[in-house]
Amino acid sequence: MELTAQADAGSASLTGAKFNFAPGDPAGEWHSPAKDYANTRYSTLNQIDTGNVSKLRIAWTFSDGTEGGHEAAPLVVDNTMYVVTPFPDVLYALDLTKTGEPIKWTFKPNPSPMAKGKACCDSVNRGVTYIDGKLIYNLLDDHTVAVDAKTGKEVWRTKMGNVETGETMTMAPFAVGKEVFVGNSGGEMGAWGWIAALDVVTGKELWRAYSTGSDQQVRIGSDFKPFYEQFKGKDLGISTWPAGMWRHGAGTVWTWVSYDPELNLIYYGTSNPSPRVPDQRPGDNLWTSTIFARDAKTGMARWAYQTTPHDRWDYDGVNENILLDLPIDGTMRKALVHFDRNAYAYTIDRTSGEVLRASPFAYQNWSTGFDMKTGRPIVNADKEPHPDVKLMNVCPPDLGGKDWEPAAASPRTGLVYASIFNLCMDLTDNKVGYIPSTPYDGMNIRRFPAPGGNLGEFMAWNPATGKKVWSVKENYMTMSGVLATAGDVVFYGTADGWFRGVDARSGKVLLSQKLGSGIIGQPTTFLGPDHRQYIAISSGIGGAATIRADIDAVKPSGFPAGGNTLYIFSIGGDSITADANQSTR
Amino acid sequence: MKTSVGASWVMGITLGLLLTNACRHSEGGSATTPPVAGFPATTAITAAPLGQVAGASGNVQAFSITNPFEKNPQAIEQGKQLYIKMNCAGCHAYNGKGNMGPDLTDTYWRYGGLPVEIYKSIEEGRPQGMAAWGAALPPEDIWKLVAYIESFGGSVSAKDYEHARQGDQPGEQVAPEVAEQKP
Numbered sequence: 001m002e003l004t005a006q007a008d009a010g011s012a013s014l015t016g017a018k019f020n021f022a023p024g025d026p027a028g029e030w031h032s033p034a035k036d037y038a039n040t041r042y043s044t045l046n047q048i049d050t051g052n053v054s055k056l057r058i059a060w061t062f063s064d065g066t067e068g069g070h071e072a073a074p075l076v077v078d079n080t081m082y083v084v085t086p087f088p089d090v091l092y093a094l095d096l097t098k099t100g101e102p103i104k105w106t107f108k109p110n111p112s113p114m115a116k117g118k119a120c121c122d123s124v125n126r127g128v129t130y131i132d133g134k135l136i137y138n139l140l141d142d143h144t145v146a147v148d149a150k151t152g153k154e155v156w157r158t159k160m161g162n163v164e165t166g167e168t169m170t171m172a173p174f175a176v177g178k179e180v181f182v183g184n185s186g187g188e189m190g191a192w193g194w195i196a197a198l199d200v201v202t203g204k205e206l207w208r209a210y211s212t213g214s215d216q217q218v219r220i221g222s223d224f225k226p227f228y229e230q231f232k233g234k235d236l237g238i239s240t241w242p243a244g245m246w247r248h249g250a251g252t253v254w255t256w257v258s259y260d261p262e263l264n265l266i267y268y269g270t271s272n273p274s275p276r277v278p279d280q281r282p283g284d285n286l287w288t289s290t291i292f293a294r295d296a297k298t299g300m301a302r303w304a305y306q307t308t309p310h311d312r313w314d315y316d317g318v319n320e321n322i323l324l325d326l327p328i329d330g331t332m333r334k335a336l337v338h339f340d341r342n343a344y345a346y347t348i349d350r351t352s353g354e355v356l357r358a359s360p361f362a363y364q365n366w367s368t369g370f371d372m373k374t375g376r377p378i379v380n381a382d383k384e385p386h387p388d389v390k391l392m393n394v395c396p397p398d399l400g401g402k403d404w405e406p407a408a409a410s411p412r413t414g415l416v417y418a419s420i421f422n423l424c425m426d427l428t429d430n431k432v433g434y435i436p437s438t439p440y441d442g443m444n445i446r447r448f449p450a451p452g453g454n455l456g457e458f459m460a461w462n463p464a465t466g467k468k469v470w471s472v473k474e475n476y477m478t479m480s481g482v483l484a485t486a487g488d489v490v491f492y493g494t495a496d497g498w499f500r501g502v503d504a505r506s507g508k509v510l511l512s513q514k515l516g517s518g519i520i521g522q523p524t525t526f527l528g529p530d531h532r533q534y535i536a537i538s539s540g541i542g543g544a545a546t547i548r549a550d551i552d553a554v555k556p557s558g559f560p561a562g563g564n565t566l567y568i569f570s571i572g573g574d575s576i577t578a579d580a581n582q583s584t585r
Numbered sequence: 586m587k588t589s590v591g592a593s594w595v596m597g598i599t600l601g602l603l604l605t606n607a608c609r610h611s612e613g614g615s616a617t618t619p620p621v622a623g624f625p626a627t628t629a630i631t632a633a634p635l636g637q638v639a640g641a642s643g644n645v646q647a648f649s650i651t652n653p654f655e656k657n658p659q660a661i662e663q664g665k666q667l668y669i670k671m672n673c674a675g676c677h678a679y680n681g682k683g684n685m686g687p688d689l690t691d692t693y694w695r696y697g698g699l700p701v702e703i704y705k706s707i708e709e710g711r712p713q714g715m716a717a718w719g720a721a722l723p724p725e726d727i728w729k730l731v732a733y734i735e736s737f738g739g740s741v742s743a744k745d746y747e748h749a750r751q752g753d754q755p756g757e758q759v760a761p762e763v764a765e766q767k768p
Binding site: 115117119188433435437438439440442 | 671
């Protein structure tokens with residue numbers, strides 16, 4: 001543990017960042033993994049603060065018995081907690097009004113066993129979203145289901161893809177009004193990436209936009225106004241590829257969607273191109289590793305920005321886009337903040353796609369700089385892989401400087417908080433052929449720590465200046481989501497099972513609690529029926545935090561075993577008792 | 586999925602190419618020393634059940650089938666090339682330690698670690714994602730893949746199957762967790 005810098009421990013915002021709290025869910029509840037449309041994961045609850053967070057103790061736990069990485073965010077709606085497991089994607093409702101928080105109902109969706117062997121990076125599920133009395137989530141075998149929140153009965157089920165092709169679904173749906181947005185996974189399987197909008201009431205597909213292919217397939221029309229020249233032209237989703245290769249070119253949509261209600265635009269990123277061997281697909285490979293802004297109603301693209309053109313290292317562009325209004329060089333800008341896997345943090349004008357800030361937040365050597373004029377990173381030719389040539393010390397590796405694990409923002413500090421990595425790799429590319437049912441991959445990787453020796457790091461970032469404010473170094477990977485609270489405490493977990501609460505201003509670690517397994521979940525907070533503030537986090541290592549189990553640096557001998565326990569914390573460990581039922585919020 | 590027609594068309598073409606490549610691979614390259622007794626008969630392989638034979642105990646003849654390419658360096662090298670070319674490495678990792686698919690270097694074999702059992706898992710596929718390669722690869726190539734997998738050292742030799750089935754193998758010690766200090 002080490003603090004790299006200390007921020008001024010005052011009480012003012014350090015950046016002047018503001019954001020929209022829409023849709024304005026009740027402060028004591030948590031309806032969707034990202035909490036709000038802007039994807040801030042910020043709670044206005046402040047019972048737990050920097051003065052008492054060290055007294056957090058376990059109030060109760062819940063084990064679901066499944067294997068695999070536990071990445072989902074627990075939700076709370078109407079005194080009921082909702083928890084979804086990794087494959088087989090079982091959904092539990094826990095009754096918070098009763099002593100012992102018993103299971104109110106269990107929904108077993110019965111996905112195909114085949115799906116388990118088709119998911120590239122463990123059979124994870126990133127969460128459920130609550131809308132209109134329903135819980136909507138994706139099954140690993142490419143179905144989206146809606147479940148009645150009161151009864152646990154299936155309301156609708158929509159088949160979105162064919163699991164036999166290697167396409168899976170792991171992302172948490174994102175709902176706005178009567179629409180729910182879902183996307184696919186399978187960037188290592190040669191899947192064809194897409195995002196789709198479904199009708200919340202019926203599950204009917206309203207539109208689908210692919211990440212490669214013709215302008216019609218990508219839903220690019222006359223409203224498309226990208227900021228940079230390289231994104232202007234007809235059918236770039238075909239012409240930036242060798243003939244026909246776009247069709248298995250991936251660009252899957254496997255993480256987060258955010259939404260600006262004033263602009264009526266959704267924002268999301270697309271995955272790496274397939275195959276992962278770049279010499280087999282000369283060209284920029286649009287629209288992979290790209291951030292899209294789309295009209296929420298029609299799905300038509302408004303702008304796009306490719307973070308890693310001709311992605312050679314599996315960097316993806318999928319990470320979350322947090323919508324903040326920021327003073328940049330004296331002018332308030334509607335911005336989005338994006339920590340790309342390529343290790344650059346971007347502050348982008350979300351109305352136009354113009355890059356306002358681009359600077360590395362994690363150790364990297366694949367680029368030598370960033371051209372603000374063209375919006376293109378400057379690639380370090382020494383780190384370009386070619387088939388059958390062993391390339392040493394490329395940073396970051398395929399997992400990136402940060403993976404899917406979502407950051408959080410606080411309007412009180414104006415900072416953004418993220419769990420990031422400190423990794424490099426040795427890489428040998430092997431040419432691959434597309435064989436349906438098998439990976440379309442080709443990267444032979446050995447990962448190891450970047451300079452410093454730590455694998456993980458938790459940081460506070462100033463999105464207005466593009467600079468790191470402070471950070472906490474971690475020996476093991478930090479691949480958990482982040483929770484920011486009005487008590488000025490931010491929460492995250494480590495791959496070796498430490499759950500930490502940190503002072504949002506100074507970076508001082510105030511709470512460290514060792515849980516049963518490594519933590520790659522997303523912490524959330526809520527008020528119980530007893531008006532007490534609780535913090536919830538799943539423990540259960542898996543996902544990309546342990547893939548390629550041979551690499552000692554990532555999974556040293558004696559690494560914590562898997563697990564499947566949800567932990568609920570309160571001050572002093574007090575839990576809900578039945579006599580508290582009568583109170584209302 | 587909207588594109589199922591297009592997808593199956595592409596699949597057909599690709600599988601055709603794959604078969605062509607596989608055959609070319611088997612015919613070309615450096616000659617492998619042919620197995621002395623030829624390949625095990627299909628009927629013999631089929632006779633190896635996935636589970637214990639109900640009502641019976643003791644030896645099942647089919648389990649004694651040995652790999653005609655066992656410890657054959659050329660076959661192991663060709664098996665390695667197939668392992669990469671057929672995208673086995675994408676699931677089981679380049680060093681066989683597993684990722685999407687199971688670890689092939691340890692002693693835990695869900696569908697059996699005997700040569701004939703590994704052969705059958707490759708040939709028939711398995712329900713949790715493992716593709717069936719019997720139609721795409723000739724027996725010779727599957728046995729080469731088995732030889733490469735055997736070279737990882739985790740599989741069970743034909744003469745040891747009874748011990749492996751009954752767990753007569755030593756345990757192993759794993760290093761302690763690396764301690765991290767609390768702040």
